[in-house]
Amino acid sequence: MAIVGAGRLAEGIAVRTLAGGHKLRLTDSEQGKAEALAASLAARTGPDAGGAPLEVTVAGTAEAIAGTDVIVLALPYPEGRQVARDQGAALSGMTLVDTCNPVDFSTFDCLLTSPGMSAAEEIAEINPAARVVKAFNTTFAAALMAGQVCGLPVDVFLAGDDPDAKDKVAALVRDGGMRPIDTGPLRRARELEAFQLLHMTLQGPLGLDWSSMIKLLPLLRFRGILIPNGQWRLFPPGPPVPDGAGRLAISPRLRPRSPQPPQAPRVPAPGVPSVIRKTFRTCSGAGRIAAARARAVAAPGTRLRW
Missing domain, CATH: 3.40.50.720 (NAD(P)-binding Rossmann-like Domain)
Known part of the structure; x- marks a missing residue:
């Protein structure tokens, strides 16, 4: 070349x-x-x-x-x-x-x-x-x-x-x-x-400092937690990995979840502090917008169902 x-x-x-x-x-x-x-x-x-x-x-x-x-x-x-x-x-x-x-x-x-x-x-x-x-x-x-x-x-x-x-x-x-x-x-x-x-x-x-990229990603469903440094920790561990054809494959330890039917909001037991009632959030998506939304609604350390 x-x-x-x-x-x-x-x-x-x-x-x-x-x-x-x-x-x-x-x-x-x-x-x-x-x-x-x-x-x-x-x-x-x-x-x-x-x-x-x-x-x-x-x-x-x-x-x-x-x-x-x-x-x-x-x-x-x-x-x-x-x-x-x-x-x-x-x-x-x-x-x-x-x-x-x-x-x-x-x-x-x-x-x-x-x-x-x-x-x-x-x-x-x-x-x-x-x-x-x-x-x-x-x-x-x-x-x-x-x-x-x-x-x-x-x-x-x-x-x-x-x-x-x-x-x-x-x-x-x-x-x-x-x-x-x-x-x-x-x-x-x-x-x-x-x-x-x-x-x-x-x-x-x-603040990207000319080090970003434009990336197309499939929608994945996984469980994660937002930790204080602003990064995502996956449950169970195992990030998406590229397969031989260049497409995104899913690690054997990280499988898509089947779509779940809508559920009615759970009513917390009487006397449970509000900070605990707000601990769990449900989010969807795997991109920067989804991450930004999660950060907007969840304090550091909040467990998220993703």
């Missing part, structure tokens, strides 16, 4: 690519930047860090993309368009991954693309012979380098019109320990770019 660009996102994608056992070529228009990234990768995952020898080479753009299976444009908007234009026929039939988000960073209030158009579709219009796939635009570098957030694999949303090209990108994602999610044709990149704009604007208000 070749990565055009050597910034933070390029580093995250490179770490996952190497974790999957793939060869990597790096290139950047800024002198010395690709070399610095290669040195950083060697220090992080190479033999000196106890890892296997890295197959990373640094080259010019034309040399880097020649004969590669997948080319990733880890570039800010609209630099990817320029690469697609400059390389022209060299990209014919190649799988070209656009990662950018055309956000107006002066305001964080809008996208710079025209209505009904995405950055990925602009690249496809400039070079229609390339097989363009939108990917990695909803993932921050910190999550990519870790490969997971809160013990769950990173979801990488894909959009593209060429099934074979999407399959190649999905295979790279899986090899890197992440979960590919096919969202449909390339026009779905419009929603992915808008979604990431929202994701970015929430970093400050929620």
